[in-house]
Amino acid sequence: MAGLKPEEAASQPEPSTVSTKKPTLDLASHEMFPTLGAAHGTATLSILMQALVRPSGITQVFQMPYEHQRRREGPNLAELCQQIGRETDTVIDASRSGQTQVCTFVIKGTTEGEIMAARRKIWSRLAETATIALDVPEECLGLVIGPQGRKIAALMSDTSTRITVHRPYSGQVSIAGDFEGISLAKQYIEALIHDKLNKMSSSFKLERHLIPFVFECSTSGRITPTIRDFAAKHTVKILTDLKDPELATLAFSGNRANVVAAMRELEERTEKVRKTIKTVSTQVPKPLHRFLVGPKAETLYALEEETGCYISVPPPDNPSDSITVYGKDDALLKGVRGILDKTSAVDSQVVHANEQIKSLLIHQSRSLIRDLEKKYSVHIHQSDAGFVLDGKKAEVMVSVMELKGAIEALSAYQFERISVDAEYIKHVIGKQGHNLQQIEAEFGVEIIITERESENVVIAGTSPQVISAAKEHITKKIANLADLRVAEVHVDSKFHGALIGAKGTNIKKTRERYPSILITFEKDSVRLQGPSKEVAEAQCEILKEAETIRHDAIMHSYSGNIALTPETFSAATNSDGKIVRSLSNFARDHGIRNLEVDSRTLTFQGLKKDVESFKVSVVQFLQKIADRGSEIIQVEPEFHGALIGKNGKNAKHFAQKYDITLVLPTSTEEVKSDIKIVGPRSNFQEAIAEIHEFIAYEKSHRHRETITVPNYAVPAILGRKGAVISSLRFDTDTNIDLNKDHDREENYTMTFEGTLEGIETAKKLVAELVDNCKVSETISPGTEKFKLLTGIGNAAFRALITKYEALEIGISTVPSKEEFVIRGKRKVLPSAIKELSELFSTEFMTETVDIPTRFHGEIMGRGGANVQRIRTTFSVSIHFPKKENPADTLVTVEGAIENVKLAKAELLHYVREPQVVPVSLEDRQEIVAAVTKKFPNLKVQGKPNGIQILGDAGELEKALAFVKDMEATLKASTQIMTVPLQYHGAIIGRSGMNLEKVKGETGCSIFVPKRDENSDQVKLRGTPKAIEDARQVIAQMVSRLSSADA
Structure with missing residues (x-):
C-alpha cells in the first residue's frame, strides 16, 4: 500500500485470560489497536570454513489474545500457517498457550512486504471482525478515495478491511475488518486528513513592473531565481503566472503558517515599493527596439542593472514604439538617457530586389544573411521592396555593400515558373528534399518552391536550355504521378501484427520492394497509395500474405488447458494477474499462441502436437519457477565488492x-x-551458508595495522624482485603494502591487512628483517684518537674487529678522513659503537721486556700460534726483534695499560732456566714418561746425569716434587735378586720376550743390568706379591738352566 508505513517497534499486548464473552470495540484501547511494526531482522553468523558473515532474513514475532480470536471451524492452526506461508513466501511458526490461549506467531521472510502480507492474512483469517465509523471531512474524502477509487481500493487490499462511503455522505466512513486491519486503515486515513487540513493555497496579484523592486532583484532577468529564494526562505512553493503583461499572479502553497507569513511579508514589501516607484515613457522606433533588448535580452538587463530601473519594451507582435521606464525619482532620468544612448547611433536602409531574386538569394545563400547579421551586428529582414537592414550606421553601410554585391551576382540568372498541384508538391520535393536535390544536381539549376497557388515552382538557371530540360523533367514526373492509385486490402486487425512483423521487419521488406508506395494500416484494412502497377502488385502480395496468416491461425487453433495449483498460479502470473514474461517466452519456443490465465486455469492454443507436448512440459516449467524465489541477506556494504569478486568471479x-x-x-x-x-x-x-563462510573469512582478514620502517630496511624487506615481501604475504596470509611516508621522508609506511595472528606474525618477521638488515655508521673521533687506535691501541682495535666479525659486524678505517666505519646488523651495531667509543677513552702504553733469544721460539709457538693466543687473550700487540740482530733481546708490548701488564707477566712465564734432577738409570725412562704425561706443557729430556725439565716456574716446582715422590715410591717397591751373568740372556729371551712374559704373568717389572756393567744383580719392582712371584719364576728358570749345564 503506497504511503502506508507502520511504526518500527511492535508493541505486544499482555497475555489475557480466557473469556467466552464477545468484547466490545474500544478505539482508545492500546490492547485492541496496538502500535504496529516489524521487528528488526536478526543477522546470524555461521563460520563453517574460511568464510564471511551474512544475515539471512527478517523475523517478526507477535501475539493474538484469545478474546480477538475467531471461533469457527476450519483447518487447524498449523495447516493455516503453512497455507499462508506458501501464499506469502514466508515461514510461519505458531504456538498456543495452554493457560491463556494466547497465540504466538513467528514469521520469517526476506522483505518487510512479505512479513506484513503474512501478518495481515493471519489477522484476517483468525481474528474476530468489527466495524467502526471514522469522521472524514467532506473536503478530504476525495483524497482518501483517490483517482477512480484506486487509493481506497489499495488501502482495503493492504489492510484486509472493507471501507464504505455512505450516500448521501454523512461525514463518516465505515471500516469493517479485524482489529489490526481497522487500526492500520484508521491511522492511514487520519494521517491523510491531517496533511490535507494543515496545507493552504492562496494567490497574490502584483503589477509586473513592481516585481523586480518587491523581490529586490537587480534586473528583470533575475526575477525567477529571486522568487525561488523567497520561497525557500519561507519553506513554501510559489508558482508565477506572467502571461498578463500588466499583472502577475503568484500562487502560494504549503504549510498554512508558512504561506500566511510569506504573503504578509510580500504585502508589506509591495505597499512600501508602490510609494517610491515612479514611471516615465519615451518613443523609440520599433525597428530599434531589438538593439535596445540585445541578444537574449543581455543589453536590456545590463541597462537595468546600470540604471536601477525596470524597462518595459513592447513584445515584437506589438507595433507600439513606446518604451516605459519604472524606478525611483533619481533613477528615471538615468534610465531614459541610457535608452537614448543605445538607440541614437542606429540606422535603417533598404536594398531593393525583386521577388525572384529574393527567393533565389535566400534559397541559394541562406547562410549569407546569417553571416552578415553575425559579422556586422545588423538585423536583416524582408520587405515588399527587398531587404531592410537595421543597425549601427557604419556597420549598416558595409553590410549593404556586400548584400548588393550578392544580388548583382544573381542578375545573370533566368527564371521559369510552372504550376504543380499541391498534392504532387511533396513528390517533387521527395523525402528530406532528396528528389529536389537530385534534379538540381542533374541539370545544374536552382528550384524554389513558393507558397503561391499558381506558378508555385520557380526554376532558376543561367542557360535557357538547362531550364527547359529541368522543366520537362518535372512535368513528366508530375504526369507519372497522375497515375496514382489508392487501394484498400481487407485484413482483420488481429492479423496486422503478423503482417508488420517483430519490430516492423516484415512491412519494412515490403516497403523496400515498393519504395514509391505509401502503406498505412487502418481498422481491419491496409491502405496502399502509389503508381497503379506497383499498387496492384503490392495488393496481391499483401492479400497472399494475409491468407497465409489466416490459415496459420486456423492451424494453430487447437486448444488445451491445465489447472493451476496456488503455487504454479503464483509462478505463472505477476502481481497484476498477467502472465510472466518467462512463461510467454517458454510457450513461444514451443509453438504455443494465445496463452491466457483465467480462474486458475491456463489456456493455450497451437498445433495439436505442440499443445499436447506443452501440457506436459509447462507443468514442470511452472514447478521450477514456483521453486524460484528470493531472499534478503544482510551484508555490510564494504564486503559487496569482495562477494561479487574481480570481474564478477565470485558471483x-x-x-x-x-x-x-x-x-x-x-x-x-x-x-x-x-x-x-x-x-x-x-x-x-x-548458498547462504557458503556466503556466510565467505564473509566471515573476509571479515577475519580485514584487520588493519600500520607501522613505519626506516629507508635502509626497505631493500631487505622487498628482497630481490620482491621475493621477500611476497614470501611474507604468502607465509602469513596477510596483504602487505609498502608506501613512502610523506610526513617523514626518512621512513616508509607498511600497512598490514589480514587476520590478527597473521598481522602479528608479519610484524615480527619485519622487525627481524629490520634488526638484521645491514646499516652503516661513521664515527669521527679526531686525529689524536684515530692515530691512537691505529697505533699503540691497534691490538685492542683488532680484537674488537675480531669479536664482532662473528656477529657479522665489520669495522674498518678511512685513513684519508680519519674515520671509523661500522657496518652490519642493526640490532648489534649499537653495542659495537659503544665498545669502540670506550676504546677512545682507554689509556694505552708501550713497554719492552728483555727475553733471551732462546726463549723467543717457544713464546711464538708453532706457526706463531702461541704468541697469537697471547695477543688475542690480552688484546695487545707483541713485536719481536729481527733475526738479523740476534743480540737484540727486547720484546715490545703495546696496548691498554692493564692488558700490557698481564701480557708481560705471561711472556715472563716462558723465561726460565732448565732444572736437572739426578735419577738412576733404571728409573729414568719410567720417570720421564710419567712427568711428560702429567705435565704436558713442560719439556722433559733424559740426560746422562739424570733428567732435564724446562717450563713454567710454577709447573716446574710441581714437576720436581712429583719426581722426588716417584723416586721414593720406586725405591720402596724394589728388591735385588742375584742371578749369574751367564743366565741373564736366557732370562731376557729373544727380543725381551721372556721378560715381557714374566712381567705379564706376575705384574712385576724386571731390570737386567747391561753387559758392560758386569753386575749380577737383577732388580725386581712391583708389589710384594708380584716381586715374590717373579722371584720364583726367575729361580725356576735359573734352576733349569743350571741342570741343563750340569
Missing part, C-alpha cells in the same frame, strides 16, 4: 554452483546492506 561461482543471482542495492531508498538472492529456494540454505 559467477554462485550462479554456476547454486543457480542463483546476487542483486546488489542500487536505489538510494534501498537498505545499503541488503543483498537479494534470486534462484531455486532448495539451493538457498547451502
Whole structure:
C-alpha cells in the first residue's frame, strides 16, 4: 500500500485470560489497536570454513489474545500457517498457550512486504471482525478515495478491511475488518486528513513592473531565481503566472503558517515599493527596439542593472514604439538617457530586389544573411521592396555593400515558373528534399518552391536550355504521378501484427520492394497509395500474405488447458494477474499462441502436437519457477565488492554452483546492506551458508595495522624482485603494502591487512628483517684518537674487529678522513659503537721486556700460534726483534695499560732456566714418561746425569716434587735378586720376550743390568706379591738352566 508505513517497534499486548464473552470495540484501547511494526531482522553468523558473515532474513514475532480470536471451524492452526506461508513466501511458526490461549506467531521472510502480507492474512483469517465509523471531512474524502477509487481500493487490499462511503455522505466512513486491519486503515486515513487540513493555497496579484523592486532583484532577468529564494526562505512553493503583461499572479502553497507569513511579508514589501516607484515613457522606433533588448535580452538587463530601473519594451507582435521606464525619482532620468544612448547611433536602409531574386538569394545563400547579421551586428529582414537592414550606421553601410554585391551576382540568372498541384508538391520535393536535390544536381539549376497557388515552382538557371530540360523533367514526373492509385486490402486487425512483423521487419521488406508506395494500416484494412502497377502488385502480395496468416491461425487453433495449483498460479502470473514474461517466452519456443490465465486455469492454443507436448512440459516449467524465489541477506556494504569478486568471479561461482543471482542495492531508498538472492529456494540454505563462510573469512582478514620502517630496511624487506615481501604475504596470509611516508621522508609506511595472528606474525618477521638488515655508521673521533687506535691501541682495535666479525659486524678505517666505519646488523651495531667509543677513552702504553733469544721460539709457538693466543687473550700487540740482530733481546708490548701488564707477566712465564734432577738409570725412562704425561706443557729430556725439565716456574716446582715422590715410591717397591751373568740372556729371551712374559704373568717389572756393567744383580719392582712371584719364576728358570749345564 503506497504511503502506508507502520511504526518500527511492535508493541505486544499482555497475555489475557480466557473469556467466552464477545468484547466490545474500544478505539482508545492500546490492547485492541496496538502500535504496529516489524521487528528488526536478526543477522546470524555461521563460520563453517574460511568464510564471511551474512544475515539471512527478517523475523517478526507477535501475539493474538484469545478474546480477538475467531471461533469457527476450519483447518487447524498449523495447516493455516503453512497455507499462508506458501501464499506469502514466508515461514510461519505458531504456538498456543495452554493457560491463556494466547497465540504466538513467528514469521520469517526476506522483505518487510512479505512479513506484513503474512501478518495481515493471519489477522484476517483468525481474528474476530468489527466495524467502526471514522469522521472524514467532506473536503478530504476525495483524497482518501483517490483517482477512480484506486487509493481506497489499495488501502482495503493492504489492510484486509472493507471501507464504505455512505450516500448521501454523512461525514463518516465505515471500516469493517479485524482489529489490526481497522487500526492500520484508521491511522492511514487520519494521517491523510491531517496533511490535507494543515496545507493552504492562496494567490497574490502584483503589477509586473513592481516585481523586480518587491523581490529586490537587480534586473528583470533575475526575477525567477529571486522568487525561488523567497520561497525557500519561507519553506513554501510559489508558482508565477506572467502571461498578463500588466499583472502577475503568484500562487502560494504549503504549510498554512508558512504561506500566511510569506504573503504578509510580500504585502508589506509591495505597499512600501508602490510609494517610491515612479514611471516615465519615451518613443523609440520599433525597428530599434531589438538593439535596445540585445541578444537574449543581455543589453536590456545590463541597462537595468546600470540604471536601477525596470524597462518595459513592447513584445515584437506589438507595433507600439513606446518604451516605459519604472524606478525611483533619481533613477528615471538615468534610465531614459541610457535608452537614448543605445538607440541614437542606429540606422535603417533598404536594398531593393525583386521577388525572384529574393527567393533565389535566400534559397541559394541562406547562410549569407546569417553571416552578415553575425559579422556586422545588423538585423536583416524582408520587405515588399527587398531587404531592410537595421543597425549601427557604419556597420549598416558595409553590410549593404556586400548584400548588393550578392544580388548583382544573381542578375545573370533566368527564371521559369510552372504550376504543380499541391498534392504532387511533396513528390517533387521527395523525402528530406532528396528528389529536389537530385534534379538540381542533374541539370545544374536552382528550384524554389513558393507558397503561391499558381506558378508555385520557380526554376532558376543561367542557360535557357538547362531550364527547359529541368522543366520537362518535372512535368513528366508530375504526369507519372497522375497515375496514382489508392487501394484498400481487407485484413482483420488481429492479423496486422503478423503482417508488420517483430519490430516492423516484415512491412519494412515490403516497403523496400515498393519504395514509391505509401502503406498505412487502418481498422481491419491496409491502405496502399502509389503508381497503379506497383499498387496492384503490392495488393496481391499483401492479400497472399494475409491468407497465409489466416490459415496459420486456423492451424494453430487447437486448444488445451491445465489447472493451476496456488503455487504454479503464483509462478505463472505477476502481481497484476498477467502472465510472466518467462512463461510467454517458454510457450513461444514451443509453438504455443494465445496463452491466457483465467480462474486458475491456463489456456493455450497451437498445433495439436505442440499443445499436447506443452501440457506436459509447462507443468514442470511452472514447478521450477514456483521453486524460484528470493531472499534478503544482510551484508555490510564494504564486503559487496569482495562477494561479487574481480570481474564478477565470485558471483559467477554462485550462479554456476547454486543457480542463483546476487542483486546488489542500487536505489538510494534501498537498505545499503541488503543483498537479494534470486534462484531455486532448495539451493538457498547451502548458498547462504557458503556466503556466510565467505564473509566471515573476509571479515577475519580485514584487520588493519600500520607501522613505519626506516629507508635502509626497505631493500631487505622487498628482497630481490620482491621475493621477500611476497614470501611474507604468502607465509602469513596477510596483504602487505609498502608506501613512502610523506610526513617523514626518512621512513616508509607498511600497512598490514589480514587476520590478527597473521598481522602479528608479519610484524615480527619485519622487525627481524629490520634488526638484521645491514646499516652503516661513521664515527669521527679526531686525529689524536684515530692515530691512537691505529697505533699503540691497534691490538685492542683488532680484537674488537675480531669479536664482532662473528656477529657479522665489520669495522674498518678511512685513513684519508680519519674515520671509523661500522657496518652490519642493526640490532648489534649499537653495542659495537659503544665498545669502540670506550676504546677512545682507554689509556694505552708501550713497554719492552728483555727475553733471551732462546726463549723467543717457544713464546711464538708453532706457526706463531702461541704468541697469537697471547695477543688475542690480552688484546695487545707483541713485536719481536729481527733475526738479523740476534743480540737484540727486547720484546715490545703495546696496548691498554692493564692488558700490557698481564701480557708481560705471561711472556715472563716462558723465561726460565732448565732444572736437572739426578735419577738412576733404571728409573729414568719410567720417570720421564710419567712427568711428560702429567705435565704436558713442560719439556722433559733424559740426560746422562739424570733428567732435564724446562717450563713454567710454577709447573716446574710441581714437576720436581712429583719426581722426588716417584723416586721414593720406586725405591720402596724394589728388591735385588742375584742371578749369574751367564743366565741373564736366557732370562731376557729373544727380543725381551721372556721378560715381557714374566712381567705379564706376575705384574712385576724386571731390570737386567747391561753387559758392560758386569753386575749380577737383577732388580725386581712391583708389589710384594708380584716381586715374590717373579722371584720364583726367575729361580725356576735359573734352576733349569743350571741342570741343563750340569
